[in-house]
Amino acid sequence: MSEHKMGHLQEPSTYLRILIYLFVLTIVTVAASKVHFGWEFLNVIVALVIAAFKASLVIRFFMHGKYENGETWAFIVYPIVLLVTLVGFLFLDYGFRPKDKYVVTPVAFDDQAHGEHGSSHNSTETHGEPTNDHAAAETPAETHGDSSDVANAEPAGESHAEAPAEAAANALPGDAAKGLEKAKILCIACHKVDGAGNELPGAPPFAETMANPEKTPEYLRKWLKNPAEVKPGTIMPNLGLSDSDIENLIAYLATIKN
Amino acid sequence: MSAPGTFFHAHEEDPVEAYQNFKFGMWMFLATEVLLFGGLFAAYFIFKYRYHELFVKGSSHLDWRMGSLNTLVLLISSYTMAMAVDAAQRSENQKLIRNLLLTLLFAATFLVVKGFEWIPKFNHGIYPGTDIYFSIYFLTTGLHLLHVLIGMFFIGLLAVRANKGRYNSENFGGVEVGGLYWHLVDIIWIFLFPLLYLVGSV
Numbered sequence: 001m002s003e004h005k006m007g008h009l010q011e012p013s014t015y016l017r018i019l020i021y022l023f024v025l026t027i028v029t030v031a032a033s034k035v036h037f038g039w040e041f042l043n044v045i046v047a048l049v050i051a052a053f054k055a056s057l058v059i060r061f062f063m064h065g066k067y068e069n070g071e072t073w074a075f076i077v078y079p080i081v082l083l084v085t086l087v088g089f090l091f092l093d094y095g096f097r098p099k100d101k102y103v104v105t106p107v108a109f110d111d112q113a114h115g116e117h118g119s120s121h122n123s124t125e126t127h128g129e130p131t132n133d134h135a136a137a138e139t140p141a142e143t144h145g146d147s148s149d150v151a152n153a154e155p156a157g158e159s160h161a162e163a164p165a166e167a168a169a170n171a172l173p174g175d176a177a178k179g180l181e182k183a184k185i186l187c188i189a190c191h192k193v194d195g196a197g198n199e200l201p202g203a204p205p206f207a208e209t210m211a212n213p214e215k216t217p218e219y220l221r222k223w224l225k226n227p228a229e230v231k232p233g234t235i236m237p238n239l240g241l242s243d244s245d246i247e248n249l250i251a252y253l254a255t256i257k258n
Numbered sequence: 259m260s261a262p263g264t265f266f267h268a269h270e271e272d273p274v275e276a277y278q279n280f281k282f283g284m285w286m287f288l289a290t291e292v293l294l295f296g297g298l299f300a301a302y303f304i305f306k307y308r309y310h311e312l313f314v315k316g317s318s319h320l321d322w323r324m325g326s327l328n329t330l331v332l333l334i335s336s337y338t339m340a341m342a343v344d345a346a347q348r349s350e351n352q353k354l355i356r357n358l359l360l361t362l363l364f365a366a367t368f369l370v371v372k373g374f375e376w377i378p379k380f381n382h383g384i385y386p387g388t389d390i391y392f393s394i395y396f397l398t399t400g401l402h403l404l405h406v407l408i409g410m411f412f413i414g415l416l417a418v419r420a421n422k423g424r425y426n427s428e429n430f431g432g433v434e435v436g437g438l439y440w441h442l443v444d445i446i447w448i449f450l451f452p453l454l455y456l457v458g459s460v
Contacts, residue, residue, distance in 0.1 A: 019337040033456035047452035079292040
């Protein structure tokens with residue numbers, strides 16, 4: 001409190017002047033958003049800077065902030081500092097991270113699969129290179145297809161031998177109806193199930209997945225158990241499914257194939 | 259200052275101190291409001307870059323002209339609210355009531371425009387659960403809308419009290435504190451508008 005007992009009077013024309021500034025700045029924001037700056041984040045930053053300036057006009061003049069004391073300003077500034085820190089770090093993380101770090105990278109997995117088969121025809125090759133999986137993941141030449149089409153990208157086209165072990169591995173002991181019920185609860189967050197749910201980027205339609213002959217029940221079993229083990233860096237989460245859930249889901253997915 | 263029915267009647271408090279504490283309390287509350295919306299802004303930026311295609315697709319359903327119109331409407335309502343506080347400070351009661359009612363009118367206009375945006379979306383089967391873009395869109399604009407409704411309630415209350423001759427140059431804390439809340443609603447929209455309508459697809 002200085003000379004005045006309570007509050008401060010501003011000239012009424014000040015409010016009108018501020019309103020006109022705010023109108024002009026709104027037009028500037030719209031116009032700036034139509035300009036294509038070379039750097040995509042500049043549009044967002046320009047929009048935020050203009051918004052911050054508009055907000056400061058509202059705070060200082062409409063809210064009489066310019067007459068407030070230090071204690072009040074502490075409460076104006078501290079949430080802004082926290083917010084700028086939070087969003088600023090998000091910008092650093094998402095804005096400047098190379099795109100391929102958050103778009104799913106296809107990874108060859110078939111060496112591992114053959115290792116688990118226990119078939120001997122290529123065992124020396126597989127066991128001789130335990131780190132082959134990771135090496136493949138980092139070598140562009142080893143990845144297949146374009147990176148957005150994750151579903152069809154990973155297994156290198158090793159032919160599928162007609163071994164009895166493989167027939168057993170591809171059996172479908174699960175209950176498709178129960179699998180569908182489970183899918184409607186779990187998968188629907190990212191995949192369309194029975195025409196309902198989301199379709200997020202990196203989560204291919206089930207029909208597309210099942211049309212791929214590489215997606216055998218055995219593959220799906222490993223995949224659903226722990227997706228990240230099959231494809232490091234995949235967007236698909238580990239859903240913590242029980243073995244019976246997995247069998248039911250695979251049985252359900254097999255019905256889509258037909 | 260401490261007229262019966264205000265927050266202060268139970269205390270023997272200096273009116274000037276009471277007025278300052280009332281305002282300071284509102285500023286502290288507004289700080290928490292900024293952080294509430296701040297969490298949603300952070301979510302917006304996370305999902306914007308994680309699911310960029312959905313944001314490009316989703317924001318194509320928004321009309322920047324509607325957003326701009328509502329921005330101007332809210333800015334005018336902030337102006338009339340500031341004029342209401344000014345009138346109370348000058349003991350101009352008729353002008354105070356007129357500006358409060360004008361503020362209510364512009365707030366209602368905002369709601370009508372919002373309705374013209376939301377209802378066609380519902381008719382096209384676009385809901386908060388449609389995808390992550392529309393979850394963010396409906397959550398941020400919906401929470402803002404809730405603030406508009408709460409603000410309208412308090413502005414209405416101020417108008418009723420002003421009509422009873424409650425406020426004058428010695429007692430205008432209620433109008434000023436109501437104004438602080440209303441201006442925050444305007445500030446939130448100042449940020450929501452460009453992020454959703456203008457650079458949502460960038």
